[in-house]
Amino acid sequence: MFRLFLTPGWFNGYDLLFESIALVVAMLIAVYSWRVYSLNKDNKFAYFSLAFILVSLSLIFKMFTQGVLYFFPVRETVAQVLRPAVGNGLEYADLFYRAGFFIQMASMLGAWLLIFLISQKTRERLKKYFELSQIALFVYLVLLISVISNFKYVVFYLTSAVLLGLIVLNYYKNYLNTGKNNAFLVMFSFLLILFGNIFLIFVYLYNPLYVIGEVLILCGFLLLLYTYRKIVKR
Amino acid sequence: MGSRRSRLELVFDVLLAIQNKGGKIKPTHLMYKSNLSHKLLNSYLEELIEKELVVIEEEPVKKKKRPSKIVRITEKGLGFLAEFRRMREFTDAFGL
Numbered sequence: 001m002f003r004l005f006l007t008p009g010w011f012n013g014y015d016l017l018f019e020s021i022a023l024v025v026a027m028l029i030a031v032y033s034w035r036v037y038s039l040n041k042d043n044k045f046a047y048f049s050l051a052f053i054l055v056s057l058s059l060i061f062k063m064f065t066q067g068v069l070y071f072f073p074v075r076e077t078v079a080q081v082l083r084p085a086v087g088n089g090l091e092y093a094d095l096f097y098r099a100g101f102f103i104q105m106a107s108m109l110g111a112w113l114l115i116f117l118i119s120q121k122t123r124e125r126l127k128k129y130f131e132l133s134q135i136a137l138f139v140y141l142v143l144l145i146s147v148i149s150n151f152k153y154v155v156f157y158l159t160s161a162v163l164l165g166l167i168v169l170n171y172y173k174n175y176l177n178t179g180k181n182n183a184f185l186v187m188f189s190f191l192l193i194l195f196g197n198i199f200l201i202f203v204y205l206y207n208p209l210y211v212i213g214e215v216l217i218l219c220g221f222l223l224l225l226y227t228y229r230k231i232v233k234r
Numbered sequence: 235m236g237s238r239r240s241r242l243e244l245v246f247d248v249l250l251a252i253q254n255k256g257g258k259i260k261p262t263h264l265m266y267k268s269n270l271s272h273k274l275l276n277s278y279l280e281e282l283i284e285k286e287l288v289v290i291e292e293e294p295v296k297k298k299k300r301p302s303k304i305v306r307i308t309e310k311g312l313g314f315l316a317e318f319r320r321m322r323e324f325t326d327a328f329g330l
């Protein structure tokens with residue numbers, strides 16, 4: 001069985017619940033941002049919506065791949081029954097997990113990268129040719145990192161943490177510029193997600209850190225949900 | 235110098251000027267409050283009337299035989315203002 005790292009057994013399933021909550025939050029923000037785009041036709045809202053669609057996609061693939069892994073005994077029994085019929089084909093089962101983790105990582109890194117680029121205060125960004133070529137380069141790096149992370153998972157969380165650090169910095173600047181409470185809450189949400197990712201880097205040393213990392217990421221998404229509700233319920 | 239207002243922001247400014255005057259305003263006052271030329275204001279008003287965000291009414295004036303025209307914001311217009319405020323809050327919060 002292919003695994004990126006070992007997680008505490010008692011926590012299996014709880015993380016799926018956490019991801020499903022994060023998924024709902026990401027989809028709500030994606031839908032609202034798309035609604036704003038349909039009103040003002042400003043591209044940055046479409047990109048922001050796309051970023052949260054990528055977060056949702058990543059969470060869906062994480063839930064699916066992890067879910068199959070957690071039901072390993074069932075899967076193994078089925079594999080034993082099917083082995084005579086399938087034969088050597090079962091040896092390629094790892095490819096399924098690798099593909100699942102690859103899509104999870106590529107879409108999550110792509111989402112953080114897009115949010116970072118959008119939160120940069122440059123006028124007319126994403127329209128100029130050289131900025132688009134920069135994005136093409138970043139996309140290549142994101143895909144490369146996602147492939148490497150399948151063999152050394154730390155690379156994914158490390159890259160994720162770096163991008164989230166840059167996002168937090170941009171949101172801190174945004175908070176200083178606007179001085180608004182909601183801007184502070186958004187910055188703090190991403191800070192929690194950043195801390196969660198930092199804990200996940202060190203899971204290979206001590207696997208209960210996975211629980212702390214997941215709880216922090218959940219808190220980040222819940223705070224995003226609170227901020228979103230605060231804005232749309234005005 | 236401030237940046238140019240988008241079309242949506244201009245619509246917001248026009249509707250806000252009406253709301254701040256208690257929901258109805260004279261076209262001349264609206265022109266000054268929203269900082270628009272007469273020609274531009276008329277083109278925006280036409281669009282707002284078409285979209286049912288405002289209505290033009292006639293109001294009797296003392297000492298004058300002819301009633302004067304006023305622009306009144308509709309429920310739909312008030313809804314647009316609320317939606318625009320939410321949109322702006324979202325934009326500010328997420329640094330967009």
